[in-house]
Amino acid sequence: DGGITQSPKYLFRKEGQNVTLSCEQNLNHDAMYWYRQDPGQGLRLIYYSQIVNDFQKGDIAEGYSVSREKKESFPLTVTSAQKNPTAFYLCASSIGRLKTQYFGPGTRLLVL
Amino acid sequence: AQSVTQLGSHVSVSEGALVLLRCNYSSSVPPYLFWYVQYPNQGLQLLLKYTSAATLVKGINGFEAEFKKSETSFHLTKPSAHMSDAAEYFCAVSDGSGTASKLTFGTGTRLQVTL
Numbered sequence: 001d002g003g004i005t006q007s008p009k010y011l012f013r014k015e016g017q018n019v020t021l022s023c024e025q026n027l028n029h030d031a032m033y034w035y036r037q038d039p040g041q042g043l044r045l046i047y048y049s050q051i052v053n054d055f056q057k058g059d060i061a062e063g064y065s066v067s068r069e070k071k072e073s074f075p076l077t078v079t080s081a082q083k084n085p086t087a088f089y090l091c092a093s094s095i096g097r098l099k100t101q102y103f104g105p106g107t108r109l110l111v112l
Numbered sequence: 113a114q115s116v117t118q119l120g121s122h123v124s125v126s127e128g129a130l131v132l133l134r135c136n137y138s139s140s141v142p143p144y145l146f147w148y149v150q151y152p153n154q155g156l157q158l159l160l161k162y163t164s165a166a167t168l169v170k171g172i173n174g175f176e177a178e179f180k181k182s183e184t185s186f187h188l189t190k191p192s193a194h195m196s197d198a199a200e201y202f203c204a205v206s207d208g209s210g211t212a213s214k215l216t217f218g219t220g221t222r223l224q225v226t227l
Contacts, residue, residue, distance in 0.1 A: 099213030103155035
């Protein structure tokens with residue numbers, strides 16, 4: 001079945017630690033996105049990538065980094081510079097002129 | 113810049129009653145508009161989208177939305193609520209430019225359905 005997978009479902013971060021969230025898609029979509037969701041704030045765009053080896057900052061990129069070495073994969077690293085990382089992180093992908101975004105199941109990041 | 117306003121962070125309806133979730137948008141170019149639904153601890157699922165074809169858009173699970181340019185609105189409706197409709201609903205707008213579609217989301221409306 002085609003779709004978007006995110007792992008892990010839950011992730012715990014210690015102070016000063018970098019953690020990486022995985023996002024993989026087998027939909028052959030060109031563009032991929034990372035969003036952060038906090039209660040009452042909707043979704044906010046962290047980074048997005050239109051093609052392999054290229055990505056752009058979204059609205060809240062500080063404290064995060066990404067890579068896009070393969071079309072199928074768009075991992076997100078939450079660095080120690082992100083002082084308030086506790087949130088629900090959603091990955092999405094899109095293709096074509098209408099550019100509808102399809103979402104993965106999400107990763108919940110908690111700080112120990 | 114684009115923006116989306118969803119009036120009412122919480123809406124409660126009785127089972128069988130009309131569901132109306134409000135969405136107003138701001139966009140400098142003809143927009144693409146979307147409604148997504150999110151169940152607890154899950155990702156977002158596309159309900160329906162407007163892409164400049166018919167102004168009345170039908171989606172999954174009996175939902176529909178009407179694009180009204182004069183009112184800059186894209187309200188979501190369902191004639192008869194079901195208990196399974198209880199979830200959070202997000203309206204989003206895109207200007208459709210470029211290869212990637214940057215979506216701007218509203219803050220969401222949590223729908224409660226009571227017996």
